[in-house]
Amino acid sequence: GVVPKRRSSSRSIKRKKFDDELVESSLAKSSSRAKGPPVIEPIRCSGSEPSFNEKKKVSKSSTTLILPLTMMISPPSIAKRVKKSKQPLQITKDLGRWKPSDDLLLINAVLQMTDLTSVHLGVKFSCRFTLREIQERWYALLYDPVISKLAWQAMRQLHPEAIAAIQSKALFSQAEEVLLAKILSSSQPKLEVFQELLSKHPSVFYPSRTPKSLLVHWQLLKQYYLLEDQSAPPVSVILISVSVSLPRESRDEVLEHELMISDREQYRMNSPDFDNQTLAALRGRMVRYLMRSREITLGRATKDKQIDVDLSLEGPAWKISRKQGIVKLKNNGDFFIANEGRRPIYIDGRPVLSGYKWKLNNNSVVEIAGLRFVFLINQELISLIKAEAAKMNQQ
Template identity: 50%
Template sequence: MEMAKRGFPERDFTSINQSPSTISASTTSTTAEMIHKPPVNKRRRHRQAHNIAIKDIGRWKAQDDLALMLGVQQTNNLEDVYRGVKFSCKFTLKEIENRWYAILYDPTIAKISVSAIRQLHSDVVALIHKKTIFSQQEEDIIRQIPSTSLPTVEMFDEMLSKNTHVFLPYRTGKCLFNHWTLLKHHHLLPDQSIQYFSRHQDLMNFSDGEDSIEKDVEASLVLPCKQDDLLHSEHILSDRKNKREIRRLENEIPRWQVLVDSITGVAPSDFDNHTLAVLRGRLVRYLMRSREITLGRCTKDSEVDVNLSLEGPAAKISRKQGLIKLQPNGDFMLANTGKRPIYVDSKPIVGSLNCAKLFNNSVVEIAGLRFVFLINQDLIAAVRTEALKNQI
């Protein structure tokens, strides 16, 4: 299934991490051309992709978007990207198609994605380029080396220097050598052939095959059972190791809902493409990455998403002091679930289950600890736009 059959225009994403001014201009012009009066069926498909992209805020990371763009550029086939690209989490083919449509035709999602890709470290970008699927032109050049030869990395470095217009910028001679070895292992080089029976060679009939199977069964019964015992013990050890790893990962899931960063002299970027809001204190900042988080004090018996004891003395704070929730219309609400009052912009929230609306740069004070609540305006604007469309 080629890109032309799916209605995808071919685009070059190799310069996404090279020149920010060139990227912004090309991205804006290309996006304007693609969204200019699409057909009715394409508009419906774009609307569905936009709705799904808004709901999947936080799942797609900048590394996934860059890998998707490079994979489509190399293969022009989303099915090959689905089978050959390893993303940060498991995506279905339909989810990959919807994300690709959203990046192409949704200006808001495209702006957020390109901005997040620009913030990636150069080492991360180089690693993603090295793991990108090889295109057909690249493999044709690599296949020119026969399987009977003993090539070296220097030979592939020379090949890379002669064909810089074909290979990706971050390809190395070692990367080409590893791919050639993989092609040779799977007998995919042109001079390799698979052995098959000749027309004049006598083929094994059913009775001969049955006799050979019986001989193999008899030989296997004679062998001792020590190998089976060793294999069984290895399976038990491997199963225990896997279960222990699964339990460890399950225990780490709540930690990823709110990430905690120490505030240093260098001012880092508060938001990325999957951070909804930030609760910034004097010593630490809490990154809100889910639609609902709990505030309080962690103990042996109970845990909360935002442990306020990391900021300062929290002995007077309840174990479950408050709850911040993102409403469908894009508003953040802070509910008081503890005994002590919470002050939002010097206005108290007294009593259990009372709540107040949080705005950008709102000051939240709990038992002497003060925090500034910062909102990711791009993501919340997308959420509010989707809520208005649903109401209409």
């Protein structure tokens, strides 16, 4: 017999749609309707009203069209809320990096120098801020009412001793250095001279200046040949002119190597004429110390304690310990320096920490708290000492 055909309905099974499906379907319908050509349905009954099913379809389509509009309008409002919430986060981030002490340092330095580039180069903050960060912070303190109010409140809570320590680190202005440069380099000024200078020019000097701070800064000016009666050494002028005249774009390695060798031969420090009793010498910019015993002490001399090599004669030595180190000559003719101070000693750029020692060669550069010296060895006398030591070992 004939197998009866299976009856199947073309209608889709109705089930409850979720919200995301409802939005996606409505978007698909609206996009398809917008992209495609307008569809004209055939009118079955011209004079009759639409049936109940047609009304139901229209009502469903109208409800589905309303939902995507509300969903599309809501995301921009969320984005606006996120943008608004980012502003206080930026303020708190800046406040976390910039401490009240940094703000006070910045304000004092700008009032002294009136130049943010000089402030960036000369002031040591708690963090390594870039020039742009310093500019943004200064403008925020001037023009942002929220940041400036919070910064002033934090600065008012600083301890008076902390404020005094910050004010003592204020940079020297150009007018202050002009007055200090008038003191002759050949003189040995005492604290009374700087006290008189402070009393004569109270409007020029910063209120926290003391005679001792002026003396230390005057010694720095003297060390770098910045006083009025001083002239820069010709060697440094020639070296600067050579380095400036060389173009940076066209580098010639062979030429640079030849120039380096010629500079070393022309400008190297000639060994002084040693006598028979001088083993070595420690030469600085201002003073030359002679080593005439096998062991000498380096440091800063005081009223209570005398030392062989007083480094304060060379320049500012307030960072140098009273007994900074010991230079010793061994029986084999080698010189060693032992660090016994708090700060490191740099030998040819290598740090020697406290409790350690390092070998000193001829023309070694010794740097202690910013003061640089060249260690020169009496080669003739040391060769005799080595020969005698070799004879003693053979016996």
